Amino acid sequence: MKTFLNALLICLIMVPATLLAQTTVTGTVTDKADAMPLPGVNVIIKGTSRGTATDFDGKFSLEVNQGETIVISYLGYTSQEIVYNGQSTINVTLQEDAAQLDEIVLIGYGSTTKQDATGSVDKVGDEDFNRGAIVAPQQLIAGKAAGVRITSGGGAAGEGGEIRIRGGASLSATNDPLIVIDGLPIDQRGGAQGSRSALNAINPADIEDFVVLKDASATAIYGSRASNGVILITTKKGSANQPFKVEYGVQATTRKVTNTVDVLSASEYRSLASDPNFDSATLGNASTNWQDKIYTTGTGAIHNLTVSKGYENFNFRVNFNHVSQEGPLDDLYERTGFNTSFVQRLLDNDLKLTLVAKVVQDEFSYANEGAIGAAISFDPTQPVYDENGNYTQYGSSANLAPANPLYLLDEYESRQTIKRVISNFNVDYKIPFLEGLRFNLNAGLDYAENDGHLYSGPNPNNPDAFATNEVSNGMNRNTSLDFYLNYTTDIESINTNVDITAGHAFQEFFIRSFFDRTTNTNISNTDINRNALESYFARARFDISDKYLISASFRRDGSSRFSEKNRIGYFPGVSLGWKLMNESFMENSFFSNLKLRAGWGVTGQQEIGPNYGYLGIYTPSRNNAASIQFGTQPNGDPIFIETLRPEGFDEELKWEETTQYNVGLDFGFFNNRLTGTIDAYYRDTKDLLSRVPVPAGANLTDLLTTNVGEMTSRGLEIGLNGVIIQKEDFDWDTNFNVTFQEREITKLNLSDDADYFIPTGGISGGVGNTIQLWKPGYDPSTFFVFRQVYDNNGDPIEGAYVDVNGDNQITEADRQAYKKATPDAFIGFTNNLRYKNLDLNFTFRGSFGNYVYNNSASDRGNLNAVVNQPGYQANAHASYLDTGFTNQELFSDLYIQRADFVRLDNISLGYTIPFEKITLRTSLTATNLFVITEYDGLDPEISNGIENNFYPRTRDIVLGINVSF
Template sequence: MKTLFKSSLILLFMLPMSFFAQQSVSGSVTESATGLPIPGVNIIIKGTTNGTTTDFDGNYTLNNVSNSDVLVFSFLGFTTKEIAYQGQNTLNIQMDESQAALEEVVLIGYGSTSKQDATGAVEKIDQEKFNQGAVISPEQLISGKSAGVRITAGSEPGGGSEIRIRGGSSLSANNSPLIVVDGIPLDQRGVQGVRSQLNAINPNEIEDFVILKDAAATSIYGSRASNGVILITTKKGNLGSDFAMTYDLKASVGEVAGKVDVLNAAEFRNIVENTPGTDPSLLGDADTDWQDKIYQTAVGAIHNITAQQGFENFTYRVNLNHTDQQGVLKTDLYERNALNLTLTQNLFDNNLKITLNSKGILDKNHYADQGAIGAAVAFDPTQNVYEPGSYFDGFFEFKTSPTQQQQQATRNPVALLLQRKNNSTSKRNISNINFDYRFSFLPELKFNLNAGIDYAELEGHETRPVTSAANNQDVDFENNYYGLNRNTLLDFFFNYKKDVEAINTNVDLTAGHSFQEYFISSNSNYTQSNELVFPFPVKDRNSLESYFARASFDIADKYLISASYRYDGSSRFNKDNRWSGFPSVSIGWKIMNESFMENSGVFSNLKLRAGYGVTGNQEIASNYGYLGVYSPSLNGANVQFGNNFIGTLRPEEFDENLKWEELQTYNAGLDFGFFQNRLTGSVDAYYRQTQDLLATVPVPAGANLSDLLTTNVGETVSRGIEVGLDAAIIEKEDFNWNVNYNITFQDLEVTKLSLGNDPNYFIPQGGISGGVGNNIQLWKKGFDPSTFFVYRQVYNEAGQPIEGAYVDVNGDNQITEADKQAYKKGTPDFYMGLTNTLNYKNLDLSFTFRGNFGNYVYNNTQSGNGFVGAGTVTPQDYYSNLNANVLETNFQENQLFSDYYVQRADFVRLDNVSIGYLIPGEKVDFRASLTGTNLFTITDYDGLDPEISSGIDNNFYPRIKNVVLGLNFAF
């Protein structure tokens, strides 16, 4: 079977080479382990294009060979061999199967292991697999690259992404993964004043991502690991390397990928003129596309200058980054200036390694008023942008007098953007120093100490002139705001690794301690009711102390056993609930190393994994939810005693028994490789249950100090299957074609929600526009948390919705709240990613598709403005534009809770296409590339974009269709 398969591969690998009859060499190439011939092996004279390949029987002949030549034998899955030719006519070669891919080192938290020895669901994504283009926020590098990882990118410049590993598991607590950068766990709440806290990490400086998915891999991080862990490692210099410098430029041009479909001036004028009770004289004589007026072509540039060098015991790497990126929304601008420094020093015969990482970042933002997005959709298209002589800086506004605007009317979208200035500066530094010491008297034992800090200061200033209709006071609006974030870390651990020959077992033991403290303060002053208001400053502190241990055993290079335990104490809970343990255990069987697999002609890797673990979640909005705290009153909310106004203290709700969520996960996985690892992959299945669910729920009047309380209530259960495949379709000297495909099936269900047993109990969620206090989703036992809660629409024979006609579910001959039903959900049933990478000599091409399937979106842009009354029934003398969907439904009044607006949102998106060419030189290597992002989306969804994480489409900042020119010079 093995010989037959290898023989068939020759059809893919054999290429005619040079056949010039001078001096020639012949021979055969076989496997060293089995002696079987290997067809399709590349044999080339080093430094030339003169080569050949082995035939069906592993034989070859290479012509035009000289005594000084070096012959290079290479084939995927085997270690490359270089043989000096010495004039012999026959040269037979045995090739060893390569273990490089399996022995690739991956981080697992407070240590590392090889890929073949990992027992948890762990995936490493390095530079070769990254998405290309003008990437500002690091997580965009791996979008679509990993099964079980769904990344929904933001749209504003410098904006972050929603990252979900295995879908998240909580309701009110944070569902984002813990992110660890060079050993420093970042604050999961983010950093004040930055659009994405990951923007502090220059994507150009990232070496790789390691994603820990299941509890067996994540429980070493205990109370913060229930939503997975992402370990980011940045680049460092190499010992003994020559001085090298690179300059990299990414210049981009982007436009909105789509706009909300609204009525043009003629269509709107026709509706107003034909609606009883309207006054067409209120309409203007213009034809204004307000969305065109607020959006722009966004240009940007990312500059990176990097220098690095390695000496015998010391290396350095310095990177200077400057990023400028406009948003497609006018006045929106992001700027980053960053200095990244990495130093490594080896001492004491290389027993001590000291590593310093420091990232200094200066973030500048000009925030556009995103309220202009909704205003542009709703503003009367018959009106002009400008009105000469207008009190409102020459902008047209609906008004009751020359200096007084209509209070409830939509504001001029262009004025919202141009009359507001909101600039902020954030200074941030992320630094850590790591000492890694190997004891000279016991080289199997290492001690690692890591001390780090993530420190940020924010200063911002916002103004609107008195002539702005959005100001609504007699003085200029001014807001000065300040913030400070400080995250400090000190951890250490001992690691002992030894191959115990007496029991044929490799032992890996780790034990350590960690302490981390988070501190946030914020302050501001602003004008309100013509007065300057100075609110009380806010200070917030919490800390986490942890003890952890892990033991791993590799028995006979076949059987793997690993167990870990973390004991966490959090200041967010009272002393009775403060400490908790998080255990895990996992096993692995390296089937490929069994004797019965020695002569397998198909498998080149086969490993079975299984694991169980417990993790936690403590990321809630308040650090003091278990304490009775008091909030001081603001100016204007004081109590008057005579002529004196006395401030008050307001008690806040609390739950003294509050504790963290606990999540139990079961995971089973299979890693495999076929045909000398030409096709590799993994399959994982998981089941996880979240208990003591943290959720903000209604409580009975008088039961607490508020009608809403964050407490432990309920459970969720999630299940999933993940498949990841990597295939080397073609592997030649000059041409390579690799394919990566991943698909994830997932399901999340609330299995308990209330403290009682009412089967009909639910909590409304998902606020929508078009009314006050309306919610379109619900949390309810037996349903996904993103499930919609709607009436079932009735349609006529032509398939058109009948206004106000809904299914009488309970048969009481009237439509009431009791007729609403849980219907569809906002999260996908499954999602996938497909990446192709091709290289021909110095030319490279890659493209990535992503897709979500089985998800629905509530189209609030249609339901909120898609009926005649939305624009024509107003308490004042003005009209608002309508969604073009009104032409299809002819709805006169809102039908907010109709399932007509819950629309299927499957999509396939061409996420990234990049083509590049390298021109090597004696002193300078030059590479040029052209990248397109978000080029097209295939979907039946009627709205702006089907990929909306909340499941509710309303005032969505449109995604950008981007083209990027890249120039790279390596000196």
């Protein structure tokens, strides 16, 4: 709270008292081709949001300070920069050019332009990011790119988010994309033990842009880790010849949950006393909303201090970042980090050295999220404290009863400290003896150490219960070295530009973890895992007559996760492009850009967990957890010998392999004021890595990770960008993207049995129950339920289900695959508006065709949830008032509810105040402002489609101040 108040105080007192003098410069902007004035040209002071636009006659007027750089830019024209040195008038001529099409985008081990890109590639830059006090970097691009779906894990402090590109291509292996930060691929399994997000160590304010590689022709050069797409993150590095600049920003935040689980109120609970099974003697005299008691208003603050300077041959940028974010359960996340970058150019700019280093300390103070379930089920007529001032508990006669939710929060301490260094050194050298030949070397290190402890008090209702003490620590080390040669040349005789790249990469991951738990039974163990990946890669690109594009890539990966027999994988990719706009028959077309693309490629998946699934491994027993008696000691005590237990393995384990086809169209109208892309894809994954049951005696385990099955997915992605208004005092641009997708398991076992399925999707309400299934012909998130029968009034009849097979009895054979959690379509809609110095931007996200299983209602929406408990009475879900169910109906499709939604995800209002030497910007931002949905549960956006004890999302209100000078 103190951090929040300090940040808020800074926000309120940082506005300078007086404006300092500025000089007004006027000018005219014309078209170089015909000398006609250009209306709506942006005239901006570089590095600020101060600016204007030309009027109908191409004229502008702008207040400017000595030494500032004026940037004149217009869609379809080459931008110009002019340093102000006292001129009273500045007249500018702009030359027409496909400026936007020539924007540089990374493509993995190199770059290209938008005009020449042949794969499905999206770039989201700093100016497009979501605003506000964003802690997890992935939230910057939520709703910004077609085919990319970001789902927050909930409202916990420091919570990250699930990233899915084209829905994911796997079942049991990871569906997370490969993330590459400044050339360093990070560990797909999390990057650091104990962290809520692999990207938490990255300061969102330090990110320049995201480039999303979606189709296999673009990702194949990353081979064995690219089946789920690739995200390339570039951090800010400053620029050459830049004046010394200091920037400071502070954002003060309040966070509050927007919804809670609907349970019986105290009065509704007391009304159950008429039931003969209800024990009225247990009723208390209070009316306690336990969810209101456990959730508080969280506060937080983000500070960013940045200094940068650019010389002719050297530039640097140093950022200090501190984050403090509270969760509604009084959990806390703090990040303190230094982000540095240094760029040195030597040998007449032929040699460029870039060093990027991030030193970060993350500190998590976790809350006991078991308090969420306890607050849902605890008797609402009981007070928080008893007459002695202690937490009210059910008592020792109910040792399976939930503890007082506030006791669970109070008697719990779990902390994790993570110290992490992410560093990358890049050498880029233009070799002098052959024009167009470059050598590029990239050496990276991601090193993290974690240290944590946990204390959890004993169950107060069980006198035999023990407190839990845990100590954990570990180390993650990711080292990477890659280098490549790149050669570009123009072959004039055939009017062709050639770009060839070939290189080698090696990456090693080392993980050590230690865990010690002290309860009634002590457990202590140390685990070490190490694996490596060695690769060779090449790519050739040809631009023929500035019309026809050909790109081909190839990667050879060798992974230590697989046996020598299956260790090597080969991953090719090919794509074609046709710049229709450059054809003579398009000269008088109403298009300002038109390009057709097509691609094919093969990618892999090797994230099968921490162990080597092809090796026979023996697990030692520790602390007498599993031992055999061999004889007795002289005093008669037994002698126990600890065991070595063999684990299951599959010698034939190999890569998952995904083949993907993509067809795309890029287009532009009205001098590219309206641009867009359309992509259609088909993806087939075979040799799916999955953990499946095996027959008794067939292996050393009942569940084995092996290659089994195939899955296909297909989709259509549409992205539109429009500059609606571009005037002197008012700008309005917009982005809309929509994605349609389907996924289907086509094979799941080696015998091609179409009726075979694997239960999945564990739920609350009994032991080992599941509500989803993997089965050929269905989406992997499909639910598996009985079809509910209703009476003439439309009310569900308890225990009555459709007899699907007509055998006059309801058995497991009558459960059916029904609906799915994966949406049929999702959208993002962003608008950016500016009126003079006032700006407004907002982003909507939506999802359609997805369903959620309301496990909170199915588990507790019945009378037995109250009265049929061992020695106590609990609360029920409010759905009981509608159904009147006595028993749990866990597998009824009644609880599969449509979860379409449209969410106002982010809205920000800002105002820029220009001073002579200082630019000040104030902003007010709200996130998760409202959700439009028919779903009556806690939240329609649940990544796995099962709502149960979900940490509610918060609505964040952010006041921000940014100053630069």
